[in-house]
Amino acid sequence: MVLSKHFNRSVVHGFSIILALIIFVCSNxxxxxxxxxxxxxxxxxxxxxxxxxTKKVLLNVDEEVVVRLYFSKILxxxxxxxxxxxxxxxxxxxxxxxxxxxxxxxxxxNPEPFSDTEDRAVSFGIQGIPLGNAGDLGYFGLVxxxxxxxxxxxxxxxxxxxxxxxxxxxxIIHKLSVTQRQSVGLVSSLPIxxxxxxxxxxxxxxxxxVMNQVHxxxxxxxxxxxxxxxxxxxxxxxxxxxxxxxxxxxxxIDQFVLNGGRALVFVDPNAEIGMALNRGVPQAxxxxxxxxxxxxxxxxxxxxxLGDLESARRVNVNLKGKVAxxxxxxxxxxxxxxxxxxxxxxAEIDRINIASGGILEAIPSAGTEFYPLIRxxxxxxxxxxxKIQNQPDVVGLYRDFKPGxxxxxxxxxxxxxxxSAYSLDSVSKEKLGSHKTIAEKSINVVVxxxxxxxxxxxxxxxxxxxxKLLSIPHAHNGAFVINLLENLGGGPALIGLRGRGETSRPxxxxxxxxxxxxxxxxxxxxxxxxxxxxxQAKLNDLLEQKQVNGDxxxxxxxxxxxxxxxxxxxxxxxxxxxxxxxxxxxxxNLDGWLKFFNIAFIPLILGLFSLVWxxxxxxxxxxxxx
Numbered sequence: 261m262v263l264s265k266h267f268n269r270s271v272v273h274g275f276s277i278i279l280a281l282i283i284f285v286c287s288n289x290x291x292x293x294x295x296x297x298x299x300x301x302x303x304x305x306x307x308x309x310x311x312x313x314t315k316k317v318l319l320n321v322d323e324e325v326v327v328r329l330y331f332s333k334i335l336x337x338x339x340x341x342x343x344x345x346x347x348x349x350x351x352x353x354x355x356x357x358x359x360x361x362x363x364x365x366x367x368x369x370n371p372e373p374f375s376d377t378e379d380r381a382v383s384f385g386i387q388g389i390p391l392g393n394a395g396d397l398g399y400f401g402l403v404x405x406x407x408x409x410x411x412x413x414x415x416x417x418x419x420x421x422x423x424x425x426x427x428x429x430x431x432i433i434h435k436l437s438v439t440q441r442q443s444v445g446l447v448s449s450l451p452i453x454x455x456x457x458x459x460x461x462x463x464x465x466x467x468x469x470v471m472n473q474v475h476x477x478x479x480x481x482x483x484x485x486x487x488x489x490x491x492x493x494x495x496x497x498x499x500x501x502x503x504x505x506x507x508x509x510x511x512x513i514d515q516f517v518l519n520g521g522r523a524l525v526f527v528d529p530n531a532e533i534g535m536a537l538n539r540g541v542p543q544a545x546x547x548x549x550x551x552x553x554x555x556x557x558x559x560x561x562x563x564x565x566l567g568d569l570e571s572a573r574r575v576n577v578n579l580k581g582k583v584a585x586x587x588x589x590x591x592x593x594x595x596x597x598x599x600x601x602x603x604x605x606x607a608e609i610d611r612i613n614i615a616s617g618g619i620l621e622a623i624p625s626a627g628t629e630f631y632p633l634i635r636x637x638x639x640x641x642x643x644x645x646x647k648i649q650n651q652p653d654v655v656g657l658y659r660d661f662k663p664g665x666x667x668x669x670x671x672x673x674x675x676x677x678x679x680s681a682y683s684l685d686s687v688s689k690e691k692l693g694s695h696k697t698i699a700e701k702s703i704n705v706v707v708x709x710x711x712x713x714x715x716x717x718x719x720x721x722x723x724x725x726x727x728k729l730l731s732i733p734h735a736h737n738g739a740f741v742i743n744l745l746e747n748l749g750g751g752p753a754l755i756g757l758r759g760r761g762e763t764s765r766p767x768x769x770x771x772x773x774x775x776x777x778x779x780x781x782x783x784x785x786x787x788x789x790x791x792x793x794x795x796q797a798k799l800n801d802l803l804e805q806k807q808v809n810g811d812x813x814x815x816x817x818x819x820x821x822x823x824x825x826x827x828x829x830x831x832x833x834x835x836x837x838x839x840x841x842x843x844x845x846x847x848x849n850l851d852g853w854l855k856f857f858n859i860a861f862i863p864l865i866l867g868l869f870s871l872v873w874x875x876x877x878x879x880x881x882x883x884x885x886x
Contacts, residue, residue, distance in 0.1 A: 676702055
């Protein structure tokens with residue numbers, strides 16, 4: 261009887277396992293067939309969720325775009341990492357194919373050595389990777405074509421740009437599917453577009469990375485400094501560090517905006533790149549656009565830059581001949597907490613880097629509406645511009661920082677019926693007939709108080725891949741510009757399109773503790789250094805006085821004074837080293853506790869829970885047996 265019961269129980273268990281396997285296989289077949297496009301993304305930043313911008317681009321594709329993905333099977337066999345990334349790219353393109361309802365068509369190719377497929381891949385510019393000493397090449401690249409044979413190519417799909425995979429692919433689809441691109445007019449005193457800067461260099465400079473992105477998506481027209489009007493086809497102006505504009509061009513910008521034109525304006529009280537290009541001349545760092553900004557209801561604080569403890573970036577500094585890291589309160593990284601989440605142009609922008617940016621304030625009397633887009637935290641203050649020019653004291657700025665307790669505006673959107681910056685008596689006779697004194701409809705202008713943020717060094721890292729440079733963004737400065745231009749131009753397709761995931765995701769609590777500790781110890785360190793300097797000065801005075809008088813220190817009183825000064829110096833230096841060690845120890849202890857919590861604490865809790873659960877089950881079984 262007992263044997264029969266055990267046999268029946270074994271049969272039931274066996275059938276249960278077989279049934280579970282059948283259900284598992286069937287569910288996989290059903291899910292892969294009917295729910296292929298369904299995804300759940302539990303990552304914090306939605307790393308595997310397509311942005312709304314991508315979906316809009318794919319749904320608006322009118323003519324077929326063929327995407328040919330070349331991947332050598334042998335490359336996948338040699339490098340599992342490449343094989344895994346190929347799977348990620350293929351899966352993403354399959355989703356593009358599904359969402360676009362077949363308007364985006366994916367084709368896969370395996371370019372084997374000496375095959376026609378390899379020849380075709382090379383003719384499209386796909387880059388081969390050496391696989392060994394035999395001279396064979398592996399390929400992993402992409403070619404996209406539209407119905408009129410426009411071609412876009414990614415020579416090599418580098419996994420280093422995985423965070424920007426969606427951006428790269430969607431940008432290509434958008435370029436090939438849009439027949440008429442928005443026209444953007446560029447007004448700039450900086451060589452952002454690669455143009456030569458008079459008086460600065462005789463060589464033509466390469467365009468900044470942000471302008472490469474703008475050129476990819478918009479029709480860019482450069483407005484020359486001596487222009488007297490804005491081309492009719494231009495719908496949006498991109499104005500960067502306006503300086504020494506002619507009265508004719510300034511007036512043309514004023515009237516362009518009042519007549520319904522849009523503008524994205526980057527001004528700066530301390531353009532570091534502008535000064536560097538002009539041999540450090542401070543005046544080259546100041547934007548000169550106050551007259552028009554005032555008419556729009558915006559004031560740029562000219563003598564100050566924005567400082568923020570909470571958003572300060574860590575930089576390398578030279579401390580008494582040693583390289584150390586410190587928070588530079590004038591170089592900031594703005595995150596989601598600083599951005600207006602209700603503005604569509606800032607969708608999914610997670611990080612913006614700026615360098616000695618400015619502060620914007622509203623002018624209520626202008627009658628316009630001032631909407632802050634990016635603001636500092638409350639631990640912010642105005643820093644005198646002269647303090648950060650010519651090798652700023654990074655540690656001193658941090659140590660002496662005095663938070664004002666209120667947020668300061670860095671970027672703002674301006675709307676409302678703005679008035680002209682030019683009175684009737686200042687307008688030439690030939691312009692009087694078309695002159696507008698006030699906008700008939702609400703203007704749409706965005707003003708940003710930094711120009712350095714557009715330069716590559718503040719948001720791009722370049723890495724060499726074979727014989728080419730690969731640009732890896734570590735902030736969303738470029739996406740910020742593209743989003744705003746799209747938004748101002750009325751085309752929301754690319755808004756929200758950006759790289760996924762941040763390179764740095766610090767613990768906010770840890771950062772606050774570290775900052776507070778550093779400030780406390782830096783203040784103590786400064787006090788000790790002052791005491792040390794006073795004691796050193798007294799000792800030097802005593803020695804110099806004896807030398808001037810021709811005396812030698814022989815009496816006991818003088819000898820004791822010198823020894824006392826030296827004892828004080830030794831004690832102060834010892835205390836100073838103690839302060840520095842205490843700071844390092846506090847940060848190391850905090851780091852150690854965090855590692856323990858992440859690595860050991862949670863597993864210990866789970867292990868303890870498992871033991872308790874097992875003990876309870878055993879006790880329950882014992883009661884049943886009894």
